[in-house]
Amino acid sequence: MAAVLILLTFLLLLGADAEEIIGGHEVKPHSRPYMAFIKFVKDDGKNYRCGGFLVRENFVLTAAHCMGSAMSVTLGAHNISFPEETQQIIPVAKAFPHPGFNNKTFPNDIMLLKLERKALKTEYVRPFSLPRSNVHVKPGDVCHVAGWGMLALKGKLPDILQEVELTVQKDQECEFCFRRRYNKATAICVGDPKIKRASFLGDSGGPLVCKNRAAGIVSLACNDGSAPGTYTRVSSFLSWIQKIIKRS
DSSP states (O other), rough: HHHHHHHEEEEEETTOOOOBBSSEEOOTSSSSSTEEEEEEOOOOEEEEEEEEEEEEETTTOOOOOOOOEEEEESHHHHHHHSSSSOOEEEEEEEEEEEEOOOTTOOTOOOOOEEEEOOOOOOOOOOOOOOOHHHHHOOTTTTTEEEEESSSSSTOOOOSEEEEEEEEEOOOOHHHHHHHHGGGGGTEEEEOOSSSSOOOTOOOOEEEEETTTTEEEEEEEEETTEEEEEHHHHHHHGGGHHHHHHOOO
């Protein structure tokens, strides 16, 4: 439990806005047209970043702990350091964090962002498929996570989209690390603790892609720079997602 508290303190000091790609590689430019780069301001007045993914022309799905003010979304990006012709930068009109989210224990870490206008669908910008309610990932499934998070614990934030391949683990791996904060009904345990590949500080809100669908959302890591991590199980929130989109 002490290790978990130390980790939470560490995350808060760094903004706790994201997870980081460790042991990954640069993706083929614009091969992930659903990816969203999210910028926002926290209460401390500093700028932060998260990942996310387009699920409708005017809705982006991300993590609830990526909440802030002056939120904007960049779509169609590979290198975020300069304005590529493929990019569409759209302000967020309204954020819908899950009502059951708690920023101390991170349950229900999921949020929808309604954009001020619809994104123009191109070969570089396209919505991504949500999982089917009756199809679940299982231990041993190989998935991948992309984002603009740091490449090392003390490294700088990269400009180029990175990706890492991760394996789904048994729930016991995360139940041991996260104790009572891990709920297998709404979360997925991902990342082999014996391999130096993980999401950590820099990518929260990005999609865990399994079988060409967004099975999870990057939420929280167990240990600094190592696996496993807990990912919000998207299939557990399909009715909530559909309700928000329909009402908005």
